[in-house]
Amino acid sequence: QISPFLAELVRTYKFSLRHCQHSLWFPAYMTGLSTHQGHSLLSRNLWVLVVGRSPKEHRIGIPEFKYVANMHGDEAVGRELLLHLIEYLVTRDGRDPEITNLINSTRIHIMPSMNPDGFEAVVKPDCFYNEGRDNSNFYDLNRNFPDAFEFNEVPRQPETVAVMKWLNTETFVLSANLHGGALVASYPFDNGVPATGTSYSRSLTPDDDVFQYLANTYASRNPDMKRNSCRIKTGFSNGIINGYSWYPLKGGMQDYNYIWAQCFEITLELSCCKYPRKEKLPSFWKDNKDSLIEYIKQVHIGVKGRVFDQNETPLSNVTVEVQDRKHICPYRTNKFGEYYLLLLPGSYVIEVTVPGHDPHLIEVTIPPKSHNFSALKKDILLPFRGQSDHISESNPLCPRIPLYRELEGHSAATKPSLFLFLVTLFHILFK
Numbered sequence: 001q002i003s004p005f006l007a008e009l010v011r012t013y014k015f016s017l018r019h020c021q022h023s024l025w026f027p028a029y030m031t032g033l034s035t036h037q038g039h040s041l042l043s044r045n046l047w048v049l050v051v052g053r054s055p056k057e058h059r060i061g062i063p064e065f066k067y068v069a070n071m072h073g074d075e076a077v078g079r080e081l082l083l084h085l086i087e088y089l090v091t092r093d094g095r096d097p098e099i100t101n102l103i104n105s106t107r108i109h110i111m112p113s114m115n116p117d118g119f120e121a122v123v124k125p126d127c128f129y130n131e132g133r134d135n136s137n138f139y140d141l142n143r144n145f146p147d148a149f150e151f152n153e154v155p156r157q158p159e160t161v162a163v164m165k166w167l168n169t170e171t172f173v174l175s176a177n178l179h180g181g182a183l184v185a186s187y188p189f190d191n192g193v194p195a196t197g198t199s200y201s202r203s204l205t206p207d208d209d210v211f212q213y214l215a216n217t218y219a220s221r222n223p224d225m226k227r228n229s230c231r232i233k234t235g236f237s238n239g240i241i242n243g244y245s246w247y248p249l250k251g252g253m254q255d256y257n258y259i260w261a262q263c264f265e266i267t268l269e270l271s272c273c274k275y276p277r278k279e280k281l282p283s284f285w286k287d288n289k290d291s292l293i294e295y296i297k298q299v300h301i302g303v304k305g306r307v308f309d310q311n312e313t314p315l316s317n318v319t320v321e322v323q324d325r326k327h328i329c330p331y332r333t334n335k336f337g338e339y340y341l342l343l344l345p346g347s348y349v350i351e352v353t354v355p356g357h358d359p360h361l362i363e364v365t366i367p368p369k370s371h372n373f374s375a376l377k378k379d380i381l382l383p384f385r386g387q388s389d390h391i392s393e394s395n396p397l398c399p400r401i402p403l404y405r406e407l408e409g410h411s412a413a414t415k416p417s418l419f420l421f422l423v424t425l426f427h428i429l430f431k
Helices: 003-014 077-094 095-107 117-119 157-171 209-221 224-229 253-261 278-298 418-430
Strands: 025-027 034-037 045-049 064-069 107-111 172-179 182-187 240-242 264-271 303-308 319-322 338-341 348-354 360-366
Touching: 003 338, 003 418, 025 182, 045 077, 045 157, 064 278, 077 095, 077 107, 077 172, 077 278, 095 278, 117 264, 157 253, 172 253, 172 278, 182 224, 209 224, 209 240, 209 264, 209 278, 224 278, 253 264, 253 303, 319 338
Parallel strands: 064 107, 064 172, 172 264, 182 240
Antiparallel strands: 025 034, 034 045, 045 107, 182 264, 303 338, 319 348, 348 360
């Protein structure tokens, strides 16, 4: 159980503890806030622990990062790794300069289990398939989100709705969801249309260079993932693959994050066996610890800042995009006028658009290395008086419908290569 683990963490490391509407707070360090973001179908809490100097609320200039695990209840390794990660972060704070700087500069959200009902339903653990994969309504949560390429009319499950609402409450910048059953870092898109490359057995985002970099950042530090040490050889190159190239998937969480939550998310498959024996867990932590930490750091690549009008009033809901990599659902400033754009080193033109005004262009050059756990900071002062209007959750700027349906040539998804299809068939059936 996750709740007893958090309580034991408090007792062991002598944090003070406060109960506040089902939340646990560690104010001695001002580091950890544990709260539930919703409930499973059987009313189990979906716990999230927030690690940062301001765990209870967003702080301007501090990017939001998240890890989510165990959305397939029988894939247990990610859940255990995130519990280890929580303990590692809060016990190294103030003792390890790298971890201390990371906590100083980042607000880290960790959801160890998105599908606690499924996890509890596993009776006889198996490497390949268990009863607890789906939620208690027998729905696969990684097929349950709105899809940008085709209608996904399955009933939204409580766990999915809870995560969607959570995404609306924070300005998440970077994320990963943790799975098991293979060893690979998979990046968007999981679904696609010919305009995104499906005719070539792939589906690429406008930020494909960044996604490949992010996936490689994780895989390159995990020796088993990099060389794909599973028995079933899938042809992954250096432990990474485009999701659609592996197999098409409708209603996945990583595509939803990227399109509707402005959050770059990849999927991490962390174990050949979905539910390994407990004595194997220390080796999984050893193999993944460095990757988990290094991946969090990547929330600080690129450029960040605020958009102001001529009176230095911050403007929310202003479109801030990089020319030549615009999103189907434009990325916009949050209620504080903040924007965060994950970019690799290089020169870019940022286009800022306010309704009723011509686009405002800004040139930026991202240096080869980020400075002290911070992206390049670039505030933008517009030469006119703006009007900042709040867009409510009930009236989103981009409706949750297949936004890519307007693009030409929407046809049946191209199948992956015959070789890739055959060697991954068994995994697809149960993933």
